[in-house]
Amino acid sequence: AQSVTQLGSHVSVSEGALVLLRCNYSSSVPPYLFWYVQYPNQGLQLLLKYTSAATLVKGINGFEAEFKKSETSFHLTKPSAHMSDAAEYFCAVSDRMDSSYKLIFGSGTRLLVRP
Amino acid sequence: IAGITQAPTSQILAAGRRMTLRCTQDMRHNAMYWYRQDLGLGLRLIHYSNTAGTTGKGEVPDGYSVSRANTDDFPLTLASAVPSQTSVYFCASSGQRGSPLHFGNGTRLTVT
Numbered sequence: 001a002q003s004v005t006q007l008g009s010h011v012s013v014s015e016g017a018l019v020l021l022r023c024n025y026s027s028s029v030p031p032y033l034f035w036y037v038q039y040p041n042q043g044l045q046l047l048l049k050y051t052s053a054a055t056l057v058k059g060i061n062g063f064e065a066e067f068k069k070s071e072t073s074f075h076l077t078k079p080s081a082h083m084s085d086a087a088e089y090f091c092a093v094s095d096r097m098d099s100s101y102k103l104i105f106g107s108g109t110r111l112l113v114r115p
Numbered sequence: 116i117a118g119i120t121q122a123p124t125s126q127i128l129a130a131g132r133r134m135t136l137r138c139t140q141d142m143r144h145n146a147m148y149w150y151r152q153d154l155g156l157g158l159r160l161i162h163y164s165n166t167a168g169t170t171g172k173g174e175v176p177d178g179y180s181v182s183r184a185n186t187d188d189f190p191l192t193l194a195s196a197v198p199s200q201t202s203v204y205f206c207a208s209s210g211q212r213g214s215p216l217h218f219g220n221g222t223r224l225t226v227t
Contacts (some may be wrong), residue, residue, distance in 0.1 A: 009155065032213045043205060043218040044158075051213050090157060094213065100165050101146045101209045102173065103216055107157040 002027045004093050006106035014114045019063075019078040021109045023091030026072065032094040033074045034103065035065055039087045047089070050074060061085070086113045118142070119219035121206050127225045128196050136191040136222050138206030146209040147189040148173075148216065149181060151202040158205065164189055196226045 007022040025031060035047040048059025055067040065076045074091060088110045092103040122137045140147065145166045150158040150173075160173030164183040178200060180192045189208075193200055203223050207216040 006157075034215055043220045044216075045218075046215040049213075049215050096212070100163055100171060101212050101214065102148060102160055102163050104160070104174075105150070105158040107155060 002031065002093050002095050002104050004091050004104055004106035006089075006091050006109050008109055009107065010110045010112065012112040012114060013081045015083055016080050019076070019081045019085065019111065021076040021089050021091075021111065023065075023074045023076065023106060024072055025074065025091075025093045027093060027095060029096055030067075030069055031096060033065075033067060034092040034094070035059065035063070035074075035076050036090045036092060036105075037061075037087050038090065038108075044090065047076070081111075081113045083113050083115065086111055119206055119208055119217055121204075121219035121222050123222060124220070125223040125225075127227060128193075130197055130226055131195050134193045134196055134224070136193075136204055136206075136224070138189045138191070138219060139187050140189075140206075140208045140217070141187065142208060142210065142217065143186060144208035144210045144217070145186070147183065148207045148209075149179070149189070149191045150205045150207065151175065151200075152205060152221070153202050161191065161204075196224075198226045200224065201226045 003026045005024045033050040036044040048057045050067045058064045091106040119140045148163045149161040162181040164170045206219045
């Protein structure tokens, strides 16, 4: 069965610092991978996705993620944090071999940005 | 504006009562999903539907039922609510394999 692990339920960075949110997956074949962001009292918004093209994926708001098959990782990064990046971030995986299109989500990482 | 509409936005429900959460999409997506979101647990899949007329169980289906009579609607029913079903419920849809899910704004349910 597929699973997703997000290391660190909370990550705190200073404004302007590098953001690194970690995601590791477990899957028998390279899956589809996604990062979503959730702002307070809102639904989930897609940041970026990996399907099968370039391993470095660029998303919205300056975020990017790199698919590393050897490490089964899909970490999310942003060179310089803004106060507006404070939110909860979810990594999700979808099995290419599954007859449904469902996503399995990690437990989330809350990003705090200090002034 | 195309998207997913969930109703109600929030609800307080007495334990033992029956409740149906509504979800409608206008994107003609084949697949629809119900997730619950709980602090520290992320989003967990309750039920899903690949296409109208079919449904499947997710990670946490007990105490919930769904139906998919047509493409647009995917209601979630709690037959007899219990306090552990207090959560935020999100409906989502997807057009094809590998596509991202589109989410509604959620229903905050409190069972007392």
